[in-house]
Amino acid sequence: MPDTNKLQNITDAAVAIRKAQASLMQASRTCTDPVSSAKITAEYTHLNSMFQQLQHALAITDDAAFNAATNLLKQSAESFQADEDQLKAIIGDVKTAASVVGYIEQAVSVLMTM
Numbered sequence: 548m549p550d551t552n553k554l555q556n557i558t559d560a561a562v563a564i565r566k567a568q569a570s571l572m573q574a575s576r577t578c579t580d581p582v583s584s585a586k587i588t589a590e591y592t593h594l595n596s597m598f599q600q601l602q603h604a605l606a607i608t609d610d611a612a613f614n615a616a617t618n619l620l621k622q623s624a625e626s627f628q629a630d631e632d633q634l635k636a637i638i639g640d641v642k643t644a645a646s647v648v649g650y651i652e653q654a655v656s657v658l659m660t661m
Contacts, residue, residue, distance in 0.1 A: 549613040553661050554605060557620070560654040561601040567650035568594050574638045574647070586637045590630070597623055597654075617661050624658040627651050 571591045578584045600623060604616040631648050638644035 549607065549610060553613075553617060556657045556661050557601050557604050557617075560620075560624075560657045561598055561605075563650045563654035563657070564594050564598045564601065567647045567654070568598070570643055570646040570650065571638075574640060574643045577640065577643075580639075583637055583639065590634060590637065593630070594651075597627065617658075620658050621661065624655040627655055 568591055571587055571594065575584055575587045575591070578587060600616075600620055604613065604620060607613040607616055631651065634647055634651070635644045638647060
């Protein structure tokens with residue numbers, strides 16, 4: 548049975564990712580530039596991929612498989628850190644960009660402590 552603290556960390560990361568996605572949706576709705584809108588959609592899809600990985604990890608009951616999944620989540624989290632500056636450039640509204648990046652930082656921070 549996977550460690551309950553790790554399960555809670557994954558749940559917390561999933562909540563933060565969903566909040567980041569909600570902020571991205573807000574940015575998408577106010578975006579008038581089609582290129583920026585497409586980039587925001589791509590970032591939303593990237594976050595959705597991470598959310599699906601988190602949900603998959605939560606469903607795992609085998610300890611070895613769970614540990615392998617958490618290691619992959621850490622690697623994915625590192626890629627999100629690299630994307631933060633790109634997100635800030637894509638999202639025109641500074642407040643919304645800070646919100647998205649803040650939620651991603653929360654998720655990354657939680658995952659990196661596992």
